[in-house]
Amino acid sequence: MSNLKSLIHQQSLMSLNIVILAAGQGKRMHSKLPKVLHHLAGKPLLAHIVNTAQQLNPAKIFIIYGHGGEQVQAQLGDLPVQWIEQTQQLGTGHALKQAMSFIQNDARVLVLFGDVPLISAKTLQELLAITPNNAVGVLTAQMPNPAGLGRIIRNAKGEMIAVVEDKDTTAQQKEIKEINTGILTASASDLKRWLPALNNNNAQKEYYYPEVITLAVAEKMPVYTTQLTEIEEGQGVNDRIQLAQLERYYQRQQANKLMLAGVTLLDPTRFDLRGEAQIASDVTIDINVILAGKVIIGANTYIGPNTLLRNVTIGQNVIIKANSTIEDAVIDDACEIGPFARIRPGTKLKNNVHIGNFVEIKESEIDEGSKINHLSYIGDTIIGKKVNIGAGTITCNYDGVNKHQTIIGDNAFIGSNSSLIAPLTIGENSTVGAGSTIRRDTPAESLALARAEQRIVDNWQRPKKKNNQEK
Ligand code: UD1
Ligand code: CA
Numbered sequence: 001m002s003n004l005k006s007l008i009h010q011q012s013l014m015s016l017n018i019v020i021l022a023a024g025q026g027k028r029m030h031s032k033l034p035k036v037l038h039h040l041a042g043k044p045l046l047a048h049i050v051n052t053a054q055q056l057n058p059a060k061i062f063i064i065y066g067h068g069g070e071q072v073q074a075q076l077g078d079l080p081v082q083w084i085e086q087t088q089q090l091g092t093g094h095a096l097k098q099a100m101s102f103i104q105n106d107a108r109v110l111v112l113f114g115d116v117p118l119i120s121a122k123t124l125q126e127l128l129a130i131t132p133n134n135a136v137g138v139l140t141a142q143m144p145n146p147a148g149l150g151r152i153i154r155n156a157k158g159e160m161i162a163v164v165e166d167k168d169t170t171a172q173q174k175e176i177k178e179i180n181t182g183i184l185t186a187s188a189s190d191l192k193r194w195l196p197a198l199n200n201n202n203a204q205k206e207y208y209y210p211e212v213i214t215l216a217v218a219e220k221m222p223v224y225t226t227q228l229t230e231i232e233e234g235q236g237v238n239d240r241i242q243l244a245q246l247e248r249y250y251q252r253q254q255a256n257k258l259m260l261a262g263v264t265l266l267d268p269t270r271f272d273l274r275g276e277a278q279i280a281s282d283v284t285i286d287i288n289v290i291l292a293g294k295v296i297i298g299a300n301t302y303i304g305p306n307t308l309l310r311n312v313t314i315g316q317n318v319i320i321k322a323n324s325t326i327e328d329a330v331i332d333d334a335c336e337i338g339p340f341a342r343i344r345p346g347t348k349l350k351n352n353v354h355i356g357n358f359v360e361i362k363e364s365e366i367d368e369g370s371k372i373n374h375l376s377y378i379g380d381t382i383i384g385k386k387v388n389i390g391a392g393t394i395t396c397n398y399d400g401v402n403k404h405q406t407i408i409g410d411n412a413f414i415g416s417n418s419s420l421i422a423p424l425t426i427g428e429n430s431t432v433g434a435g436s437t438i439r440r441d442t443p444a445e446s447l448a449l450a451r452a453e454q455r456i457v458d459n460w461q462r463p464k465k466k467n468n469q470e471k
Contacts, residue, residue, distance in 0.1 A: 014108040014133060015059035017188065019099045021209075022046055022114025023066030023086040028239040034068030036114040037075055038243060041250050042274025042292055045237060046072065048117040050079050055121035056110070056128075062102060063114070064095045091206030092182070093198040096191070105189040108133070111209070113182045115237045118246060123226075123233055124183070131185050131224045136216045138163075139183040141228040148238065150180035150210055152225070160223045163210035167203035178227070180210050181234035190216070280316070304338060315351070367410070380422065381406040390416035390434060397422045409444065 026035025036046035046063070053061050063079075065072050066086040073083060082102065086095050096111060103109060110124065123139065131137025138160060140152050146166075151173050153162040163180045164173050194212040202208060216223055228234045232249045235242065248269075255268035262281030265271050270287040277291050280299035288306045295309050298316035303309070307320055310327040314320070318331055321338030328345035337343065337355045346363035349355070353366050356373035364381040372378060374391035380403050381395050393414050395406045404422035408414070412426050415434030426432065427444035436450040 014106060014187070015104070016056060016110060016128070017060045017062065017099075017103045017107045018053045018056065018058045018110045018112060019062045019064065019096060019103075020046070020049055020053065020081075020112045020114050021064050021092055021095045021182075022072070023064045023069075023089050023095050024115070025067040025089065026115070026238070029243075030240075034072050035237065037068070037072060038237070039274075040117055040237075040243065040247055041254075041272075044075060045117040046076055046114045047079070049112055049114060049119070050076070050081060052119060052121050052124070053112060054080070056124055058110070059107070060103075062099045064098055066095075091200065091204070092209040093195060093207030093211065096209045097195040097207075100188065100192050100195060103188045105187075105192065107188040108185060109188050109191055110185045111183065113236065116182060116234060117237065118235070118250060119181070119183060119233050120230075123228065127183065127226050128185055130226055132222075133187060135186075135222040135224055136190070136213065137185040137224045137226070138213065139181045139228065139234065140178050140225050141181055141231045141234040142177050143179050143231055144177065146177050146179045149236075150182075150208075151176040152178040152180055154178075160213065160225050161217045162214045163208075165202065165204070165208060165210075179234075181228065182210070182236070183234070184210070184212075186212065186216070190221070275310075286322075298333065307338075378406075380404065381408065383408045384410035384412065384428065386410060387412045387414070389414045390418065392417040393420065394418075395420045395422060 022036045024035065029035050029038065037044045040048060050061065061081040062084055063081050064084050064086050066089050069085060084098050084102065086098050110128065112119065127137050127139050143149065148166050150163040150165045151169055152160055153164055155161050191212065194215040197215060198207045198211050200207050213223055232246060235246055237243045237246060251272055252268065254273045255265055255271050258279055259265055259268065263279045264284040266285065267287045271285060272290045275291065275293040275295065277295045279297045282300050283297050285303045286305040289303050290308045293311035296313040298314060300316055301314055301318040303320045304322040306323045308325045312326050312329050312331065314331045315333035317334045319336045324338035324341040326343040329343045329347040331349045332351045334351055335349050335353045338357065340357045341355045342360045344360065344362035347361045348365045350366065350368045352369045354371040354373060355361065358375045359372050360377045362379040364378050366383045367385040369385055370383050370387040372389040376389055376393045378395050379397040387408050396419050397403050397406065406420050406422045406424045408426040409428030411429045413431045415432050415436065417435045418432050419437045421437065421439040424438060425441040427442050427446060429445045430442045431447045432438055433447065433449040433451065436448060438448055438450055442448040
């Protein structure tokens with residue numbers, strides 16, 4: 001233990017520089033989008049790995065970019081990293097070399113891959129902790145199916161002596177299940193000596209960076225290895241099957257965390273969190289729910305099946321029924337929403353509001369106890385307390401150029417199929433007759449009717465089909 005402590009101590013004297021290799025094209029993705037911009041849990045692969053790198057508090061993070069460089073920087077330009085271009089993708093050894101002139105000799109370098117997104121900060125810390133300054137540290141994993149990966153070669157004493165890439169393996173080496181995750185740490189001065197000495201005499205005619213191991217061993221430098229316990233942490237994304245596998249693994253981890261914290265997931269394999277969620281205990285989440293962005297859900301709330309919640313805060317005892325979409329909204333306690341409701345950005349529902357089927361609400365505030373139960377569009381509207389909005393009511397908020405506001409006072413009753421032409425104020429306790437088109441403000445306590453009087457034509461004969469038209 002004291003040994004490990006002193007190693008960690010030594011380590012901390014060297015500044016840590018993290019280099020993330022992300023210039024490859026990702027041929028096997030068959031995509032116009034650079035591989036590292038493909039999403040896992042709603043976030044680019046590269047953003048996952050940069051977030052993990054940040055948790056290690058390095059002096060600097062470098063990203064080697066190349067293929068689709070402008071796109072990568074445009075999407076991730078605000079990350080606290082230094083971008084280094086690799087103009088030609090000649091292999092991982094060539095990629096790492098691009099960073100070395102930016103790194104001081106006395107620094108420790110940790111190399112990560114942009115396409116190995118789920119490595120944890122804890123694992124990386126362990127690797128750094130076991131690797132003394134004058135040594136190389138390599139993170140390995142036992143993979144049941146190591147096809148396509150670099151194999152770890154060990155000598156009779158069990159010491160790691162080389163990595164052999166899959167395409168360069170002998171039949172015997174192909175059987176080795178211990179693989180190179182690509183994650184390695186060494187001192188900058190050592191890497192600066194080894195990287196220019198690499199060659200590309202191999203099956204892929206590329207400069208392989210794991211060959212620095214062979215050079216280290218030739219110098220009798222010790223190579224320390226640590227093996228992953230969760231192999232998914234070391235899994236790379238080379239094609240869309242692997243991307244989907246890692247997505248499922250990641251989602252399962254998130255689902256498990258929520259369940260352990262008291263959230264009921266009716267089927268954890270049909271739950272997706274693409275962002276961050278704070279979910280209170282005794283919340284029930286039905287199947288096929290997607291939570292995106294930042295989602296906060298209060299105790300005892302039920303989220304029905306096939307529901308999308310993006311950037312929403314939901315209170316306690318709320319019921320969200322099936323097939324509803326809620327984005328950038330705040331829903332207070334005991335509201336009932338759906339089925340098939342669409343709550344759009346800028347909506348705020350106070351306590352006990354009911355929003356029913358096929359109702360769309362945008363940029364509106366609805367006060368306590370009000371109900372909009374069927375087939376309505378409410379936009380740019382402020383609705384008071386205990387208002388009833390009848391089926392099919394539309395706020396006509398758009399004149400083709402500008403948006404206008406509607407204000408509806410407490411206790412108002414809007415009859416079914418009314419059009420409320422904004423800008424408009426409907427008085428408190430007032431009533432709008434069904435089927436009205438209201439374009440002038442209505443006073444409190446009034447009845448507003450704006451529809452044609454009913455006419456009766458007696459003995460009305462509906463047209464009849466002619467014989468020769470009959471089938
Ligand atoms: C690499 C390792 C292999 C390891 C595996 C683990 C090498 C030669 N092989 O193989 O031992 O088992 O990862 O996932 O390192 N890149 C560049 N510039 C280049 C080439 C690649 O920046 O010129 C980047 C890629 O964007 C990627 C990473 O380096 O993020 C790895 O490259 P990739 O081609 O995917 O290597 P693998 O064949 O997976
Ligand atoms: Ca890879």
